[in-house]
Amino acid sequence: MERWYHCNRFSIKIDAVSSEHILELANLFFDETKLTSLSFIPEK
Amino acid sequence: MKEYNLIRLDNGIRILLHYQNSPITHTCLVVNAGSRDEKVGKYGVAHFIEHLLFKRTERRSTNQILRRLEQVGGDLNAYTTKEYTCIHASFLNPYLERAMDLFEDVLFHSTFPQNEMEKEKGVILDEMASYLDSPEESIMDDFEDLLFKGTGLGHNILGTEKDLLGLQRSDIEDFMKGNYDTEEIVIAIAGNYTLAQVERMANRIFGRIAPNKRGNKERLTLENEGQHVVVKKPINQAHYILGIKTFGIYDERKTAMLLLNNMLGGFGMSSILNLGIREKYGIAYTIESNFTMYSDIGHFNIYLGTDEEKLKKAVSLVYKELSKLRDKPISEYHLKLAKQKFKGQIALAEEGRMSMIIAEAKNIIDYGEVVSLQQVFD
Numbered sequence: 001m002e003r004w005y006h007c008n009r010f011s012i013k014i015d016a017v018s019s020e021h022i023l024e025l026a027n028l029f030f031d032e033t034k035l036t037s038l039s040f041i042p043e044k
Numbered sequence: 045m046k047e048y049n050l051i052r053l054d055n056g057i058r059i060l061l062h063y064q065n066s067p068i069t070h071t072c073l074v075v076n077a078g079s080r081d082e083k084v085g086k087y088g089v090a091h092f093i094e095h096l097l098f099k100r101t102e103r104r105s106t107n108q109i110l111r112r113l114e115q116v117g118g119d120l121n122a123y124t125t126k127e128y129t130c131i132h133a134s135f136l137n138p139y140l141e142r143a144m145d146l147f148e149d150v151l152f153h154s155t156f157p158q159n160e161m162e163k164e165k166g167v168i169l170d171e172m173a174s175y176l177d178s179p180e181e182s183i184m185d186d187f188e189d190l191l192f193k194g195t196g197l198g199h200n201i202l203g204t205e206k207d208l209l210g211l212q213r214s215d216i217e218d219f220m221k222g223n224y225d226t227e228e229i230v231i232a233i234a235g236n237y238t239l240a241q242v243e244r245m246a247n248r249i250f251g252r253i254a255p256n257k258r259g260n261k262e263r264l265t266l267e268n269e270g271q272h273v274v275v276k277k278p279i280n281q282a283h284y285i286l287g288i289k290t291f292g293i294y295d296e297r298k299t300a301m302l303l304l305n306n307m308l309g310g311f312g313m314s315s316i317l318n319l320g321i322r323e324k325y326g327i328a329y330t331i332e333s334n335f336t337m338y339s340d341i342g343h344f345n346i347y348l349g350t351d352e353e354k355l356k357k358a359v360s361l362v363y364k365e366l367s368k369l370r371d372k373p374i375s376e377y378h379l380k381l382a383k384q385k386f387k388g389q390i391a392l393a394e395e396g397r398m399s400m401i402i403a404e405a406k407n408i409i410d411y412g413e414v415v416s417l418q419q420v421f422d
Contacts, residue, residue: 014299014383019373021300022307026369029288029301029344034268037359038187040179040283042352043276 048404048414049239051246055255056227059246060408062234062401069140069235070398072132073147074405076228079203080126080196080262080338082219085210088168088203089219091124092161092211095168097131097150098122099160104149106160112146113139120146124201127338128409130402137236144249147231151224152253156213165208172202179283180330180349187285190273191343196262225258232405234397264341266291282352286362287345293337293410301335301344307382308369309333309346311389317346320365327358339410 051059079090098109098120113120118135120143131150133143175182185200192198202208231250233242268289290301309317309332317331331348350358374382394400407414 014303014387017300017303017379017383019376019379021297022304022369022379023373025297025301025304026366029290030366030370031268031288032270032363032366034270035286035288036187036191036268036270037272037284037286038183038190039272039274039285039355040183040277040279041274041355042279042282 046239049242050408050413051239051243053246053251053253055251055253056225057229057231057246057250057253058408059242059250060230060232060404060414061237061239061242062232062404062414063236064234064397065236066234066397067137067236068134069137069143069233069237070132070134070401071140071143071147071231071233071235072130072398072402072405073151073229073231074402074409075129075151075224076127076409077129077219077223077225077258078125078127079199079201081223082196082199082203085207086215086219087199087207088201089207089211089215090129090223091201091203092164092168092208093216093219094122094124094129094131095164096156096160096216097154099164100155100157101149101153102155103153109146109150113143116142118143126197126201128406130405132398132402134398140233140235140237140242141245141249144231144245148249148253156216158213161211161213165211168202168208169205172205175202179277179279180347183283183285183347184334184345186275187287187345188343190271191287191289192264192341195264197264197338197341221256223258224256226253226255228258228409230405230408232401232408234401234404261339266341281349282355283347283349284355284359285345285347286359287343290335290337290342290344292339292341294339298337298342303382303386304369305333305335305344306386306389307374307378308365310386312385314385316365316369317348317362321348321358321361325357325361327354327361331358331362 047063049061082089099106113133113135116139118133120133122131131147135143189198266289307316309315321331322328328348328350333346335344336342346362348358404414
């Protein structure tokens, strides 16, 4: 899969990202009760 | 010579010139309309149009369209996303006018003959079938369908077989009239030209196009309700995707989210997921994370493919890694390393000049300006 990072330009500078920002996002989006999953399993 | 120049024609069409001292030109035309703009019952029309643009125009046959740039060694192609449609071309510098004239012809003067429409439906049906043979690809789209069910983002770009077979010329015309807003068409050129040259060419070729306005776009709100779906398929290994809806391109937290995604499961073999699961336990040939942003919403996901017997273990390890990130801030040292890696990857990606110019055209549509690499870094 090609990843075109420059398709996602930046609203704040990369250097301004702090470990608190990362922690806040992890708590916002890695909540087990809100995550959705899809599995493709081989037929027997 | 300014690096970037933006021209706006009276009909609203904008032309971005990114000056580059090269004998080769990369150019694209981006229309801010894609599969999420399709009406129920007409799924697949945006992509169908993209296929038909190279078929016949008022003054050119299919062969003439296909030969126009290829006979000077150039390359012409197009693709459709959920939010935009793009035609792009690369060629030696003397042929910019030829390419611009071709873009204008296929976008505004295609005739969509019935026999070509029927032939192309067959091609797209084959495209759908080949896609179903790639579960690692189709699970991504099925996951978006699940997350965004009932919205414009909740159906595949290729459409459905039933809708595709029912599409008529009037559906194409309705879609283009309703969505091809001239204020939201950007032509971007990366090449060795003066502003005056491009201005003259753009006015002559695109200046005569009548302005067109679109209706309101769909706007989605961020709500997440976890759900877990298992589908049995005639495949040999298990494919699994876990994710959540996020904010879209205008949220100021997106840089941090891109960095987090890159650390967790981004490009390369040294991501947290790859080292912590594949390398440590020998589970999952592929494990990666993705962060996709649309204009109003986005989604983050982790994908892995593994033997069915190893799936449970792999999933528990994924949850464990997520839990670590939730519970404790990453160290300043690891954050510094992550930024260094991410910046280097962004800089390397700029080397792909075609994808760069398409991204810049999208920047103009989304933000009204181009953000250069230097601005991102300084």
